[in-house]
Amino acid sequence: MCLSLHFITNRVNALASLLLLFTLVSSESTFVCPPSLLTANCTCETTSYIVNCSSEVNHRNKLNWLHDIPIETKTLIINGHNLATLTKDTFGAAKDEPKLVEYIDLSNNNIQFIDGQTFSGFTNVKKLILSHNKIRITGDNYRGLFKPFVNLVELHLVSAFSDTSNPSFVPNLLTLLREANLTELSLLSLELNGIHGFPDSTSFCFLPSLQKLFLPGNSLNQIRLNFTCTPKLRTLDLSHNRIKHLDNESTALLADLPRSFHINLTGNPFSCDCRSEHFLRWLKRTPLFIMGKDNYICLSGYPSSNAYRRLIQLPITDIDCDPMENEYASSSLLTFYPHIILAILTVTVILLLALVFYQVRSHIMTFCLAHVFNKTNANYCALRRDEKNDTLPRKRIIEISV
Structure with missing residues (x-):
């Protein structure tokens, strides 16, 4: 009975191994x-x-x-x-x-x-x-x-x-x-x-x-x-x-x-x-x-x-x-810095001029208006003189034909 049981167990294990091998082969296939x-x-x-x-x-x-x-x-x-x-x-x-x-x-x-x-x-x-x-x-x-x-x-x-x-x-x-x-x-x-x-x-x-x-x-x-x-x-x-x-x-x-x-x-x-x-x-x-x-x-x-x-x-x-x-770095700086300084001075002067113009803008406006007014009056006076000259008696010019 034990021999028969051992035989059956071996057969089951063999079948299980074959089944596992078949599974691996089929998965790879x-x-x-x-x-x-x-x-x-x-x-x-x-x-x-x-x-x-x-x-x-x-x-x-x-x-x-x-x-x-x-x-x-x-x-x-x-x-x-x-x-x-x-x-x-x-x-x-x-x-x-x-x-x-x-x-x-x-x-x-x-x-x-x-x-x-x-x-x-x-x-x-x-x-x-x-x-x-x-x-x-x-x-x-x-x-x-x-x-x-x-x-x-x-x-x-x-x-x-x-x-x-x-x-x-x-x-x-x-x-x-x-x-x-x-x-x-x-x-x-x-x-x-x-x-x-x-x-x-x-x-x-x-x-x-x-x-x-x-x-x-x-x-x-x-x-x-x-x-x-x-x-x-x-x-x-x-x-x-x-x-x-x-x-x-x-x-x-x-x-x-x-x-x-x-x-x-x-x-x-x-x-x-x-x-x-x-x-x-x-x-x-x-x-x-x-x-x-x-x-x-x-x-x-x-x-x-x-x-x-x-x-x-x-x-x-x-x-x-x-x-x-x-020395090269120093010379480069000496060459570079004057340009920077000149640029800064230029900008500073422009800003100062702009500030001055802004502060005296009212005086400049008054001066310009006065100049325009005086010029208008001068032109008007000249026109009066021209008109006066037109009223003077004109000399008669006699043409003599030879």
């Missing part, structure tokens, strides 16, 4: 790579629901095959294609149900234009990579670009834009991010985008969950960001910018940050002269973790012997001011 994706050199991994359409050879510009991405896809990778324009129907007609995709990589696709509704339905995306494209964020069509990504955690925009020289580039970019309400975003990478600065110190205050901000390879020369409104921020990467030294205002903004805060200033063109005194003192005393600070090198300095010395080992007594720069 629904995730099929459509022929259009295979033609576009895509691969579909059924175990992890990955669609990979990377290409280094065939730079396709037809987007019809993007309509056929399986609905079960969790990871979507499309690299190396010529996808210059992404319309609102690029990934198929927008549907009410959200897509399951959690990871999107569209880097290196020569993308120039993205419609504001291109990513409608991609509400589950946690990581978005749009790096190394030529995206333009001008006009009105780009508005709403990031709005669907309500659960976005990482946003990578490394060298992603083409209009970085436009003065409205940074304000437009911040507007895009602000309107998207990315309250879950913890990592933002804006590397290699030609950024010279930000409109104000609160430029990233709309990202309350921000933990890592990457700004390498831009053109920043100081830190003008208020970090009290981003309390979770722990990493700030400013490597390979144009920072020669940090002034009092920049270091003051970093003063209240926790010890766990990491700053990366590697690869900046540090100048070791008298203007760097405050920065050198701060660098040696700050409790913040300055990544690689032991290897920071003076690219230039005064005296010239300071060049290529390590900042952390440079005594404050070894730095000085370049007299040539001071």
Whole structure:
């Protein structure tokens, strides 16, 4: 009886295993790579629901095959294609149900234009990579670009834009991010985008969950960001910018940050002269973790012997001011100030004259009226004299003809 019961138990377990295997196979069989994706050199991994359409050879510009991405896809990778324009129907007609995709990589696709509704339905995306494209964020069509990504955690925009020289580039970019309400975003990478600065110190205050901000390879020369409104921020990467030294205002903004805060200033063109005194003192005393600070090198300095010395080992007594720069600054001021003084004097004289005219305006008006009255009387008297002359007896002129 026990043997029979044991046999039945084994059969039941075997059937259960077969049923589980059938379930897994059947669930995977629904995730099929459509022929259009295979033609576009895509691969579909059924175990992890990955669609990979990377290409280094065939730079396709037809987007019809993007309509056929399986609905079960969790990871979507499309690299190396010529996808210059992404319309609102690029990934198929927008549907009410959200897509399951959690990871999107569209880097290196020569993308120039993205419609504001291109990513409608991609509400589950946690990581978005749009790096190394030529995206333009001008006009009105780009508005709403990031709005669907309500659960976005990482946003990578490394060298992603083409209009970085436009003065409205940074304000437009911040507007895009602000309107998207990315309250879950913890990592933002804006590397290699030609950024010279930000409109104000609160430029990233709309990202309350921000933990890592990457700004390498831009053109920043100081830190003008208020970090009290981003309390979770722990990493700030400013490597390979144009920072020669940090002034009092920049270091003051970093003063209240926790010890766990990491700053990366590697690869900046540090100048070791008298203007760097405050920065050198701060660098040696700050409790913040300055990544690689032991290897920071003076690219230039005064005296010239300071060049290529390590900042952390440079005594404050070894730095000085370049007299040539001071002389140039003084001569510039001497050339500039006379123009300012002349302009101020000119404006002052004009204002004084206007004030004098205003004070004596009644006398001027009286004088003008009197002058006009006298001129009228003079003309009238002359007319009387003319009339009197007309009354005199005229001499008769006798013509004698010969």
